[in-house]
Each structure stands twice: as structure tokens, then as C-alpha cells.
Amino acid sequence: MRWSNYFLPTLKENPKDAEVVSHSLMLRSGMIKKAASGIYSILPLGWRSMKKLMNIVREELDRIGAVELIMPAIQPAELWMESGRWFKYGKELLRIKDRHERDFCFGPTHEEVITDILRDYIQSYKDLPVNLYQIQTKFRDEVRPRFGLIRQREFFMKDGYSFHSSEECLDRTYQDYYNAYRKIFERCRLEYTVVEADTGTIGGYQSHEFMVLAETGEDAIFFCPSCSYGANAEKAVSKLKEFIFDEKEKALEKVHTPQVHTVEEVSSFLGVPEEKIIKTMIYETEKAFYAVLIRGDRSINETKLKNFLDVQFLNLASEEKIERVTGGPMGFSGPLGLKGIEIFADHSIKNIKNAVVGANEKDYHYVNVNMGRDFNPSGWGDFQMVQRGDLCVNCNTPLQEYRGIEVGHIFKLGTKYSEPMKCLYIDEKGQKKPVIMGCYGLGIGRTLASAIEQSHDEKGIIWPLPLSPFSFIILSLNPEDKGVRELSDKIYQEMVQKGEEVFYDDREERAGVKFKDAELIGIPYQIIIGSKKAKENKVEIGIRKTGEKITMEVSEYYEKLKNIAL
RNA sequence: CGGGACGUAGCGCAGCCUGGUAGCGUACCUGAAUGGGGUUCAGGUGGUCGCGAGUUCAAAUCUCGCCGUCCCGACCA
Numbered sequence: 001m002r003w004s005n006y007f008l009p010t011l012k013e014n015p016k017d018a019e020v021v022s023h024s025l026m027l028r029s030g031m032i033k034k035a036a037s038g039i040y041s042i043l044p045l046g047w048r049s050m051k052k053l054m055n056i057v058r059e060e061l062d063r064i065g066a067v068e069l070i071m072p073a074i075q076p077a078e079l080w081m082e083s084g085r086w087f088k089y090g091k092e093l094l095r096i097k098d099r100h101e102r103d104f105c106f107g108p109t110h111e112e113v114i115t116d117i118l119r120d121y122i123q124s125y126k127d128l129p130v131n132l133y134q135i136q137t138k139f140r141d142e143v144r145p146r147f148g149l150i151r152q153r154e155f156f157m158k159d160g161y162s163f164h165s166s167e168e169c170l171d172r173t174y175q176d177y178y179n180a181y182r183k184i185f186e187r188c189r190l191e192y193t194v195v196e197a198d199t200g201t202i203g204g205y206q207s208h209e210f211m212v213l214a215e216t217g218e219d220a221i222f223f224c225p226s227c228s229y230g231a232n233a234e235k236a237v238s239k240l241k242e243f244i245f246d247e248k249e250k251a252l253e254k255v256h257t258p259q260v261h262t263v264e265e266v267s268s269f270l271g272v273p274e275e276k277i278i279k280t281m282i283y284e285t286e287k288a289f290y291a292v293l294i295r296g297d298r299s300i301n302e303t304k305l306k307n308f309l310d311v312q313f314l315n316l317a318s319e320e321k322i323e324r325v326t327g328g329p330m331g332f333s334g335p336l337g338l339k340g341i342e343i344f345a346d347h348s349i350k351n352i353k354n355a356v357v358g359a360n361e362k363d364y365h366y367v368n369v370n371m372g373r374d375f376n377p378s379g380w381g382d383f384q385m386v387q388r389g390d391l392c393v394n395c396n397t398p399l400q401e402y403r404g405i406e407v408g409h410i411f412k413l414g415t416k417y418s419e420p421m422k423c424l425y426i427d428e429k430g431q432k433k434p435v436i437m438g439c440y441g442l443g444i445g446r447t448l449a450s451a452i453e454q455s456h457d458e459k460g461i462i463w464p465l466p467l468s469p470f471s472f473i474i475l476s477l478n479p480e481d482k483g484v485r486e487l488s489d490k491i492y493q494e495m496v497q498k499g500e501e502v503f504y505d506d507r508e509e510r511a512g513v514k515f516k517d518a519e520l521i522g523i524p525y526q527i528i529i530g531s532k533k534a535k536e537n538k539v540e541i542g543i544r545k546t547g548e549k550i551t552m553e554v555s556e557y558y559e560k561l562k563n564i565a566l
Numbered sequence: 567c568g569g570g571a572c573g574u575a576g577c578g579c580a581g582c583c584u585g586g587u588a589g590c591g592u593a594c595c596u597g598a599a600u601g602g603g604g605u606u607c608a609g610g611u612g613g614u615c616g617c618g619a620g621u622u623c624a625a626a627u628c629u630c631g632c633c634g635u636c637c638c639g640a641c642c643a
Contacts, residue, residue, distance in 0.1 A: 009576085011576095011577060011578095011593095012577075012578090012592070012593080012604065013577060013578050013592075014577095014578080015577075015578085016572090016577090016578070016579095016635095016636080017572095017635065017636050017637095018636095019636075019637075034635095036634085036635095037634085037635065037636085143567075143640090144637095144640095146636085146637085261643065262642075262643070263642075263643080266643095279642065279643060280643065281641095281642065281643065282643080294642085296642095298642095299641085299642065300641085300642070302641080315641090316641060316642080316643085322643080329643090330643055331643045332643075333643055334643095358643070475602095477601085477602055478601060478602085480601085481601090509604090510600090510601065510602090510603085510604075510605070511601070511602040511603060512602080512603035512604050512605080513603085513604055514602095514603090514604095515602080515603050515604085516603070516604050517604090519603095528602080530601095530602055531601080531602085532602080533602095540602095
């Protein structure tokens, strides 16, 4: 491909609305162009990289026996009503009406459509398993699209779905995808980790996230360096530092605590450590209000709480509602004397003796509160957010915290969709059963952006060879010099004939411009052809990653290049 | 959904406070020189100042509304 014949608008300056490096470099290297917030055109150079990644994905999925198909982006509302997600999915689901005022949505994911396909064709256990995938445009109306291709509203996703007649069979396919994903990310030369994850709106009962490690990552993950336990912040569990309170229970006492609201304030006002304070959080859900107790130095993990309470909506109650429910203002809630509201406690408060709690009354707290004697929660659970330094539940090693970009997510769905949508099969005994499903997502654009986040320098992108839009770039430094032009043309022709993916900068630009652009777009290997060296029948090979330049005879460039590029 | 900021040439910005019909850099076009790291000089093209109302003799500038874009937050009792 000749640059003069290509469409590659590079930018010298940093676009002002690009905040993260992958976004900025993709814009500058002419890979993408924004159409609207979170919505991008993929320009030729970007599309080449994207196709590279898609093909890696295809190869690895084909290898595990998954079969590619393509489903519609526009999906009828009826299917979403059947699964129950038309109402549950929320505002992220882009709903549209056709000319007959019929409801549709632009698919954020395809569980409904694929289940609808399968239920009509699956009859017997003999038809199972089925393992299908597609690479297709998704739309999620994100509240806050950001970071270029990392959080888009319209994006390419590889989504796979598998159907089984037994758990064991699902387990095998799940493992196949797990391994295939590992291979994909390894082939992309990404530094990543796999963590246990919450299943969110997709549902199901087991899931793993593939996280590319990056400081700009939106998700926090915890990882045990010793036993390699890993989980994202929503799912992570840990052992807390235990505090032993071997004191006697003292008499309950109400104390005046004017203007003392937060744990921090209570701690310093009363001179008690935060570990002896029990925080009482009032949550509002679609079912009821709940009081949730947790140790003063810990934070509530709302995802865990949501799962525990089995609710769709969960929000901290507003000031007025707290007053209505507890009788006291915000900042003074406590478990004592609460009426008409269930109290759930996190395990972290179990051993606290002579604790401090709010008195549900302005400017008052109780001290020397003891669980069992003074109050009893109606249930116990793990509601806490893991914090740095907490210990691994398996091996007691302090957990490490990283930031990551979620590039892949696999789920065991079970019968969450097959049951309501009646995707049934007949088993060996002639009984009708819902199909057992798994689903497997991989973000294409996001993976590409992650690769740039992990591999760049101040000059531009440094593509790992498997994702690079081209493997080689010929820099013809003085194309008006006949010798240079002829040699450049010759080398270009040769490489094309050998089937190499080579980009030829034949533009009438100065050398500096070509070097800068080549570095910006990050092609791993440069073939540099200039007047002086060309006269001596020599060329240079430049390596983007190291900046190294190696001079050699024209006759040996190809062999050497192939050796280096291995 | 809340808070903040921005919107002026393809891109990056100034001008706005203190109203008088637009400027810088870069890119682009022409010419010349240069020719291995965004070169230099000369000349030139390009903007209904996001949109709409209002105030005014006069609005990029002041006022109001809308639209768009980006950032931060989503939370600790």
C-alpha cells in the first residue's frame, strides 16, 4: 500500500478532548474519527488493526469449535420482554420505534436473539451442545462514554454463546473459552490477568473477567501474588485485620455528640478507634428500606449488598427518608430502637465490644453498645469492599490492588434465559428441560485501545506485530532522487510479491515528517532508504520499539528483516 | 443524574472583562531555496465566531434559552 494512495490523516497536535493516551494516539494516527460522544468511525488504518485482532479472535475460537454467525443489531422488544430485561436493563438499552410504532432496541448484547434462534431448532439432547459466536456492532447508551474506544456507546464486540444439556458440558466449553481468551490476549502480547467477577445485568452464577493492566483502567482489581487469587473490586473477598476486644461489656450509655456526623468525627470526638464504631447505612430498594451495619473503618460494596438482598435498585436513602425511617437525622443512625426496618450486618462487626453507634437522634450517639445484648441483626453477610492490605482468603497474603481495563468477560448463565424464553430440549429420559447456557464477550475496540495503553512512548504507538496495521513501512526519504525512488519502488514490489504487509511512504515530504509519522503510527519495522546509502547500495532497518537503526547491503535486507521480525 | 468547564479556519489557540463586523500558530495552495528528524523565505485561500432569541445605532463580546463536547462525582451516616 502506498501512502500517496491511502487515506491516512495524521495530526501533529494533541486533540483537546482526548484525555487518555490510546484515545489521543488513535486520533492522531488517523485510526478513528469521532462522530458523536462515544461513537466513532474507524478509518482505514484503524480498521486494518481491528481486522487483525478480529482474525486472531476467529482463529482461536474456530480452534475450540465455536462457529461464527451474524445476528441483527436491531432487536424486537418482545424478546426482551420475554427475558424480562426490557424493564430491567435500564437506560443503557437504546430503545427505538419503527414506523408502525413497534418497539425495538439496538442490541447491547444478544442473549435473547440467540436463545430465540436456538429454541426453534433444538429438540433433543442429541442436538447439543451448540457453540456460536459473532463479531458485531453493539450499542449501549452509556451515561458517560469516555476514553475513546475504551468506553464507547457503539462498539464492536465478539460475543459467543453456548448451549448444553449438562453442567459438565458447559464447564468444558467455559474452560475452552477461558483458554482461548488467554491465547488471544497472549497473541496480542498484552499484560493481563484473569479475575473472578460479578455477573451484573447479564446474570448467571459464575464469571471471569480478563483485565488488561493499565493505570487508566476504570476497574479496580485485587490480586494475590502468592496463590494468584484475583477478583474485581465488586466481587473480591478478603480476610480483615482482626481486632481483639477482650474487654468486659460495659453499661449502655447515651452521650451528647453535637455536630458529630462522620465516623472520623465520632472517632476523634469520643477518642475511640474507628474499628469500635459501627456504621449504620440506610438503603432504599424497590422492596423496602434496609439498615446495614459495618465496621467504621470499612466501606460497603453495593454490588455484594444488592446480590444479598436480591434487589434491582439499591441506593443510599436521602436525608429526608433517613429521618422518616429512623427518626433521626443523617449522621446519627444506629441499630438501636429501629422499627419497621430490617437490619443486616456485615461480618466485620461480629466481635466488636462496647461499640459506638448513632442514637437515631440529633447530636446523640450510644457508647458501650453490644451486639446480642442491645440489638440483633436479622441477617449476616459479606458486604464489604476489599481494601488494599487485606489478606487473601486462601493464603493470608496481603492482596495487591491494580487498575485494569475489562477486555473480556465470560459467564456461566445456567438457565437464566432458556427458562423464561422456553428454550427446551428433551433429555435421554424423554423429559423436557431448559438448555444450560454460557456466554462469552470480548471487546474488540477496547482490546486494541488497551494494547496502545500498554505499548507507546512520547513519539507515538509501538504496535505489537500481531496487531500492527502493517508489519513494515518503507521510508523513501528523498523520492525526487531517482536512485532512491527506484530502489524504494523495487523493494516495495519485492515485499508485496512476497506477500508482506508493507506500507510505502512515497509522499513528497521531508525526511523529518516521514520519521515522525512512522513513529506516530507505530509500525514495528522501518525500511529507510536515503540518497547517500542508496548510492552505496545500502539501506537501513529501523526498529520502532528500540529506536535502533541497522545499516545493511540491499541484497540482504529481506533476510535480515525477517530474522529481526520473528 | 449532580457539579465544573468549554464551543472562534481542518487541528491547537488568542480576542470577550471594558460592544465598533476577527487574529496567531499549524495545515492547505503558489513560487523559490533546502533535502536523514515536523526546514526557510515570499505571496495566497479558507470563518453566517455552536444554534436561536433579546438588549443596542452596532453583538464573537452583554442577557436568556437550546444544542453539542469534555472533565469530576456517582457513595460512608
